[in-house]
Amino acid sequence: MSPSDTRPPTLIPTNGLVFLGVLAAVAVLVPLLNLATSPDAAVHVPTYVVSLLGKYLTYALLALSVDLIWGYVGILSLGQGAFFALGGYAMGMYLMRQIGTRGVYGDPMLPDFMVFLNWKELPWFWYGFDLFPFALVMVLLAPGLLALVFGWFAFRSRVTGVYLSIITQAMTFALLLAFFRNDMGFGGNNGLTDFKDILGFNIQSDGTRAVLFFLSALALGLGYVLCRFLVRSHFGKVLIAIRDAETRVRFTGYRAENYKLVAFVVSAMLAGIAGALYVPQVGIINPSEFSPANSIEIIVWVAVGGRGTLVGAALGAVLVNYAKTYFTSGFLAPYWLFMLGGLFVAVTLFLPKGIVGTFYDWREKRRPSPDALGEPLPEPKPAE
Amino acid sequence: MISSARLRRLSCALLLALYGLCGALFSQPALAQDISAPLAQLATDNYADTEAALGALALSGSPAAAGIVAALADGKLVFSAAPRQVFLRTETGLVDPLTLQPVADPPAVKPVRVNNRVRRAIEAANGTLSLVSPDPAKRLEAATAVARSRDTAALPALDLALSKEADPKVKTALTLARASIVMGQPGVSDAERIAAIGLVGAEGNQDALAILQGVPADSSPAVKQAAADAIAGIERSLAMWSMAQNVWYGLSLGSVLLLAAIGLAITFGVMGVINMAHGEMVMLGAYTTFVVQDAIRTYNPGLFDWSLIIAIPLAFLFTGLIGVIIERTVIRFLYGRALETLLATWGISLILQQAIRTIFGPTNREVGAPSWMSGSFDIGQLAITSGRLWIIVFAILVFVALLATLRMTRIGLEMRAVTQNRRMAASMGIRTNWVDAMTFGLGSGIAGIAGVALSQIDNVSPNLGQSYIIDSFLVVVFGGVGNLWGTLVGAMSLGIANKLLEPYAGAVLGKIALLVIVILFIQKRPRGLFALKGRSIEA
Numbered sequence: 001m002s003p004s005d006t007r008p009p010t011l012i013p014t015n016g017l018v019f020l021g022v023l024a025a026v027a028v029l030v031p032l033l034n035l036a037t038s039p040d041a042a043v044h045v046p047t048y049v050v051s052l053l054g055k056y057l058t059y060a061l062l063a064l065s066v067d068l069i070w071g072y073v074g075i076l077s078l079g080q081g082a083f084f085a086l087g088g089y090a091m092g093m094y095l096m097r098q099i100g101t102r103g104v105y106g107d108p109m110l111p112d113f114m115v116f117l118n119w120k121e122l123p124w125f126w127y128g129f130d131l132f133p134f135a136l137v138m139v140l141l142a143p144g145l146l147a148l149v150f151g152w153f154a155f156r157s158r159v160t161g162v163y164l165s166i167i168t169q170a171m172t173f174a175l176l177l178a179f180f181r182n183d184m185g186f187g188g189n190n191g192l193t194d195f196k197d198i199l200g201f202n203i204q205s206d207g208t209r210a211v212l213f214f215l216s217a218l219a220l221g222l223g224y225v226l227c228r229f230l231v232r233s234h235f236g237k238v239l240i241a242i243r244d245a246e247t248r249v250r251f252t253g254y255r256a257e258n259y260k261l262v263a264f265v266v267s268a269m270l271a272g273i274a275g276a277l278y279v280p281q282v283g284i285i286n287p288s289e290f291s292p293a294n295s296i297e298i299i300v301w302v303a304v305g306g307r308g309t310l311v312g313a314a315l316g317a318v319l320v321n322y323a324k325t326y327f328t329s330g331f332l333a334p335y336w337l338f339m340l341g342g343l344f345v346a347v348t349l350f351l352p353k354g355i356v357g358t359f360y361d362w363r364e365k366r367r368p369s370p371d372a373l374g375e376p377l378p379e380p381k382p383a384e
Numbered sequence: 385m386i387s388s389a390r391l392r393r394l395s396c397a398l399l400l401a402l403y404g405l406c407g408a409l410f411s412q413p414a415l416a417q418d419i420s421a422p423l424a425q426l427a428t429d430n431y432a433d434t435e436a437a438l439g440a441l442a443l444s445g446s447p448a449a450a451g452i453v454a455a456l457a458d459g460k461l462v463f464s465a466a467p468r469q470v471f472l473r474t475e476t477g478l479v480d481p482l483t484l485q486p487v488a489d490p491p492a493v494k495p496v497r498v499n500n501r502v503r504r505a506i507e508a509a510n511g512t513l514s515l516v517s518p519d520p521a522k523r524l525e526a527a528t529a530v531a532r533s534r535d536t537a538a539l540p541a542l543d544l545a546l547s548k549e550a551d552p553k554v555k556t557a558l559t560l561a562r563a564s565i566v567m568g569q570p571g572v573s574d575a576e577r578i579a580a581i582g583l584v585g586a587e588g589n590q591d592a593l594a595i596l597q598g599v600p601a602d603s604s605p606a607v608k609q610a611a612a613d614a615i616a617g618i619e620r621s622l623a624m625w626s627m628a629q630n631v632w633y634g635l636s637l638g639s640v641l642l643l644a645a646i647g648l649a650i651t652f653g654v655m656g657v658i659n660m661a662h663g664e665m666v667m668l669g670a671y672t673t674f675v676v677q678d679a680i681r682t683y684n685p686g687l688f689d690w691s692l693i694i695a696i697p698l699a700f701l702f703t704g705l706i707g708v709i710i711e712r713t714v715i716r717f718l719y720g721r722a723l724e725t726l727l728a729t730w731g732i733s734l735i736l737q738q739a740i741r742t743i744f745g746p747t748n749r750e751v752g753a754p755s756w757m758s759g760s761f762d763i764g765q766l767a768i769t770s771g772r773l774w775i776i777v778f779a780i781l782v783f784v785a786l787l788a789t790l791r792m793t794r795i796g797l798e799m800r801a802v803t804q805n806r807r808m809a810a811s812m813g814i815r816t817n818w819v820d821a822m823t824f825g826l827g828s829g830i831a832g833i834a835g836v837a838l839s840q841i842d843n844v845s846p847n848l849g850q851s852y853i854i855d856s857f858l859v860v861v862f863g864g865v866g867n868l869w870g871t872l873v874g875a876m877s878l879g880i881a882n883k884l885l886e887p888y889a890g891a892v893l894g895k896i897a898l899l900v901i902v903i904l905f906i907q908k909r910p911r912g913l914f915a916l917k918g919r920s921i922e923a
Binding site for chain 1: 658660714717718722723724725726727728730731732733734735737738739741742850854857858861892893895896899900902903904906907908910911
């Protein structure tokens with residue numbers, strides 16, 4: 001966008017409309033084709049595919065949360081998986097409490113793993129997770145608080161660039177180690193699993209799966225609108241300015257660290273929601289979600305789709321994960337890591353703007369009026 | 385109850401101990417070793433005499449004594465009636481017990497009889513004899529056994545052994561054993577007990593602690609007080625030693641971190657390239673070691689002890705070459721875009737891991753240790769394994785070599801010039817592209833060398849590098865980017881802090897605490913311990 005262009009960009013640009021339209025269609029069609037058609041019909045969508053697609057959608061939301069801070073504020077968080085996992089654990093704890101006496105040990109008070117570890121009473125931090133609203137609050141609060149505390153320290157002391165990336169990685173690594181411990185009270189190595197129902201509905205049933213899928217699509221759509229709203233506001237302009245020249249923004253009189261902190265916390269909460277939707281559809285949450293490698297993988301989804309485009313992040317998440325499912329299930333499985341690694345290298349070398357960013361460029365070349373195209377990423381250049 | 389035989393043995397022993405003392409004073413060991421009297425006693429074939437003779441033999445210090453006692457136990461000690469004399473029966477015939485020479489004109493002989501009392505005496509004699517056995521390890525074992533049993537009867541034997549002992553370690557054990565017996569013995573004066581406690585207390589190890597804790601409950605207050613003081617002293621010194629041991633472990637861990645991070649200090653610290661594939665360079669170095677050892681085992685097993693020495697240059701060249709290839713094909717297009725470099729090198733690390741997994745399989749590969757790296761020794765109460773020691777030495781050598789390369793060689797000068805001001809360096813005629821490639825190759829090569837060392841202490845698997853990458857980055861960031869000394873201090877302080885935290889928090893919590901500490905530290909000093917000063921840091 002040129003500086004002379006004073007018109008506010010539309011809330012939802014054309015590509016966003018296309019994205020939301022496709023999302024809405026998928027959100028309605030997939031559950032419909034799963035529930036309303038007979039299993040023999042050609043158009044029938046099996047339940048496992050519904051869950052798989054639902055998983056992709058939560059990943060897309062996660063990628064969106066990364067794009068908000070990486071694409072628009074320049075914060076490359078290598079610990080976004082931690083927020084995702086925390087949201088997932090909050091939901092997992094609610095689901096564990098719903099098992100009740102149906103566990104292997106049938107203990108009315110304690111989840112199976114606590115009985116197994118010979119615990120006598122429920123640890124204090126499990127209180128309240130019987131209640132769904134409480135769990136929902138925790139889904140937002142747990143990642144949000146961590147992001148608030150971590151970001152407050154980091155941004156206030158102006159830890160930027162690769163330093164920030166490395167300490168976010170250290171953060172998720174520390175959490176990984178912590179959640180692996182049995183003493184932590186989160187199921188240790190095995191994590192939380194064997195869920196029975198959610199809000200009284202059987203978590204395995206087709207209907208529940210369809211609703212969860214729909215909710216994932218809804219969350220992704222709303223998340224997209226929220227991010228668009230943020231980045232096109234005055235607040236978002238400051239964020240973009242921070243991305244491009246943080247020191248200059250600070251000299252202009254803005255408290256850059258506060259802007260970054262808000263964006264970071266919002267992004268962490270979005271990741272938490274994605275995690276909370278992920279867990280009931282996948283049926284398990286364990287500490288490996290905290291592994292630094294996972295968090296780096298999220299970055300590549302965004303990079304493939306196009307950093308700083310929002311739509312691209314969601315698209316990248318779905319594409320890369322579809323490829324992952326496709327390649328890791330067949331005879332190509334041993335080559336998946338070659339593919340993924342090659343993807344990292346190829347995208348950074350040949351598609352630095354990702355699929356969507358490159359598409360913008362191509363369109364712009366053909367049609368010189370860049371109306372309503374969102375903001376393509378400016379040419380990379382050294383900060384300051 | 386002390387039997388008369390035992391009393392006799394005691395008095396005999398005291399006498400002999402005196403002899404021993406005289407012998408030591410006047411260098412007349414022959415006196416102490418004269419065993420003609422006990423031999424004569426044995427020849428009487430009377431149980432009581434045999435028992436007494438055994439006691440005397442055990443304390444005699446004669447080299448023949450052990451053989452005679454063993455022969456008695458085996459029923460091979462015989463005696464002739466006419467001249468009362470004993471012989472040893474061997475496969476070739478009778479021999480003289482002292483000289484072991486065959487007897488020219490063998491008389492009619494009968495075995496010396498043995499009953500249960502005598503058998504017990506044989507056992508006791510064997511115990512005593514092992515206290516003066518020529519093998520120091522056996523003596524040490526016997527001394528420890530006596531200290532534990534607190535057998536008052538062993539006192540004379542201990543005194544004898546003490547008077548002859550030359551090995552300081554065994555002597556310590558003997559002193560301890562003697563003191564532990566004296567402390568518990570009835571009828572010993574308080575002064576003697578306190579002296580014994582002082583002696584034990586001066587030892588200051590775990591055994592001494594156990595002995596002191598065994599001070600009889602009915603001792604006088606003064607003795608108890610002395611024991612309590614000594615225990616407190618020992619516990620203090622034990623705490624010091626365990627602290628020292630932890631510091632040693634910390635140095636060892638620190639040197640591992642240093643090895644893993646020092647290559648990164650070049651690629652990340654000097655060039656500013658975030659090389660996420662650094663861990664995989666370490667892994668490639670470890671696999672190079674494996675391949676070298678495999679080749680040596682197949683073609684020339686005699687060279688095995690040299691395998692690491694051979695692997696070091698090969699690993700350096702191989703990983704350095706891979707590094708140059710990576711720099712030329714990928715990284716050089718990404719200079720100035722640190723975050724993109726991070727992603728691309730992460731991709732490379734995945735490819736390298738999978739390549740190794742495809743070639744060598746996903747399981748751990750066995751890398752052996754050469755003989756000079758195994759074994760251990762003690763300094764005071766520090767247990768030091770040679771392998772760890774060598775790794776520390778090696779880490780320091782690599783550090784010094786790297787420092788020297790950067791400071792004293794032409795390429796080092798060019799590297800520093802390019803880092804500080806690329807355009808100025810280029811205009812002075814330095815081929816910056818070439819220097820970039822060489823610098824990255826150097827950093828990767830160092831990582832490969834680290835892999836050779838780490839193959840000795842870690843599992844050689846495709847995941848080897850992953851476990852070091854986060855730690856390495858933390859070390860470099862903690863120490864301060866662009867400063868090798870910072871990396872050294874960072875690695876050592878993180879290593880030592882980790883090991884000092886471990887006893888209190890456990891391994892995992894200690895590690896978590898350390899990560900949190902480093903995260904907080906970076907808030908305080910975002911550019912690390914030894915930050916570069918000046919304008920360049922803002923860029």
